[in-house]
Amino acid sequence: MSSQRQLFQKLFEDNSKRVYHLCYGYTGDSDSANDLMQETFIKVWQNLDKFRNQSQFSTWIYRIAVNTCLSYLRTAKRRTTDELNENIIENYTEEPSEKQEQIALLYKSIAQLEENERIIITMVLDEVPYPEIADVAGISEGNLRVKIHRIKHKLTEIYNSNERV
Template sequence: MEDLIIEKIREEETRNYGFNLLVREYQERIYWHVRKMVIDHDDSNDLVQEIFVKVWHNLSKFREDAKLYTWIYRIATNECLNFLKKKKRRFFLPIHDLEGELTEKLISSVEPTGDEVQMKLQKALLKLPDKQRIVFNMKYYEDMKFKEIAEITGTSVGALKASYHHAVKKIEDFINPD
């Protein structure tokens, strides 16, 4: 499918069709990638729209030395980090704490049948630094290989493995404080 999308977006007369295929192919995966980082559904929807607008405007810059989904994930990851950074700056008051806000949104967004262990895991993830959380989410939830994550984040495989290991350790310590 990726080859077909690239073929269509390369041709001027089929670019719109190719972009529609691209959105259909990747929108849900990108949404969940973003949602795990920003928690809030409305923020996630807005961010996904911004991501695909950015993808559209930068299609001509896509070099085929990376996979298309890797390139889109890189844009999405950077947008998530920028969004969280802006949010932290906007609320840089001693009373306000982004982790607390995201935890509240997490608690209010979980279905009443939400699994307690999953809730604990999500709370633990919110305690991680943003970049560790992204690495953990990509590896644990999206089952990406470290090589793919390295292409997306621009980080070495070794550094990613260390980051993932630290994230797992912090999560274990949060879930089992004994």
């Protein structure tokens, strides 16, 4: 029990920030991101025994996080991108600074991408290695590279057009 707890603590400390970023990029608001991150780690805890023989813990945690995010949209009330964007801006209005405004704008831009693009780009932004992203998303590395190239271009365009507004 104690070694299980230690392993879980290490997994939590090593991965919680990136899982949170993934959930935040996907949902567009910090409360939902916190909920989804916790839900992800509850599932990780429940599956610790299955992880013991896996060399790449982070891949499995990401896979659970992605599937948790996908099922979140399944149950969440449909919200328009505008509503998401309002949430994002509200989350950053407590201590507005130029950098925070830029980050809010970045999340707003990510929210305008398709669901799978949001998942892939948040991992790219967090510098997750490409083979790992391909493994998590369940697509070939070749196809992933094409997608990433397209998403980077799309995100940059959306961000810059949002910045001009």
